[in-house]
Amino acid sequence: MLGQPVVVENKPGAGGTMPAQLLQSAPPDGYTVAQIPLGVFRLPYTTKINWDPVKDISYVLNVTGYAFGLVVPADSALRSWTxxxxxxxxxxxxxxxxxxxxMTSPHLTMELIAQKLGLQLLHVPYKGSADLMQAILGGQIMAAADSTGFAPQVAAGKLRVLNTWGAERLAKFPDAPTLKELGLDMVQNSPFGIGAPKGTPPAVIKRLHDAFKQAMETESYVSAxxxxxxVPMYMNSAAYLRFAQDTFAKEKALVEKLGLMRQP
Incomplete structure (x- = not known):
C-alpha cells in the first residue's frame, strides 16, 4: 500500500510508551511511526519528561482498542469475583x-476498582504480557490483569477468567461477567493508534493515514x-487528535484521584 518495506521493531517496557518517546528524536519524514497506547497520555503526570504527548506527536489515526480481563490460575481458591x-x-x-x-491501563483500572470497593491489593508490575503469563502460571502472583492474550491459557484449562472490562461479555468467555454486571460502572478498552514525529508534513500524514485505513479494511486485519x-476502532487524524486532547485531561483527573501524581 505504501510501496515500501515495513520493519516492525518491538520496544517492550515502560508500559508500552517507549515507541512514543522514540518519536521525539526521529526525523519528521514519515519513515518512523509508533503505536500510541493510552499510557502515553499519563506520562507527564507520573514521570518527568521534556515533551508533550499532545503537542509533540502528529496523530495519524486510531486503529483499535484492547479487550481486558482479570484471570486467576484454574486451581485457585478464588473461584469467582465474589x-x-x-x-x-x-x-x-x-x-x-x-x-x-x-501506570498501564490494567494497573490503573485495578487500582480504581480497589478504591471503589475499599480493597488493598498488592500490585506486581511486569515488562509485558509474556513475563506476566509466566509469573501467574508459575504461581508467583494470585491474579493477572491483562488484555485477552491470555486466551490460549484459558482454553488449555490453566487459567480462569473472573471478569472482562468491555461494554458487553466477550464471545470467547461467555461465562465471565463484565465490570458493569458486577456493579462497577466502568468500561476499559484503551484505544490506541498510530503517531508520527511532530512536524511531519500534512501530505505525509495523509498518505500514512490512507494506507493504514486501507489496511484496516482488509479481512486479514479484522481476522487478526x-x-x-x-475490533477495528477507526478515528481519522482530526478525530484522533481530539481524542488525544480529551484523554490527556481525563488521565490527569484519574491519576490525581488515585493519588499517583508525580511530585514536582
Missing part, C-alpha cells in the same frame, strides 16, 4: 495481582484482531 473481593477484604494488602507495568477479541 471470592476475589471477599479474600481481598479479609486479607488487606495480601492479594497479589500482576499487570503489564506501572478477532484472535485477541478486538
Amino acid at each position: 471470592h476475589f473481593v471477599g479474600w481481598a477484604k479479609a486479607n488487606p494488602g495480601m492479594l497479589s495481582y500482576g499487570s503489564t507495568g506501572t 484482531l478477532a484472535r485477541y477479541d478486538m
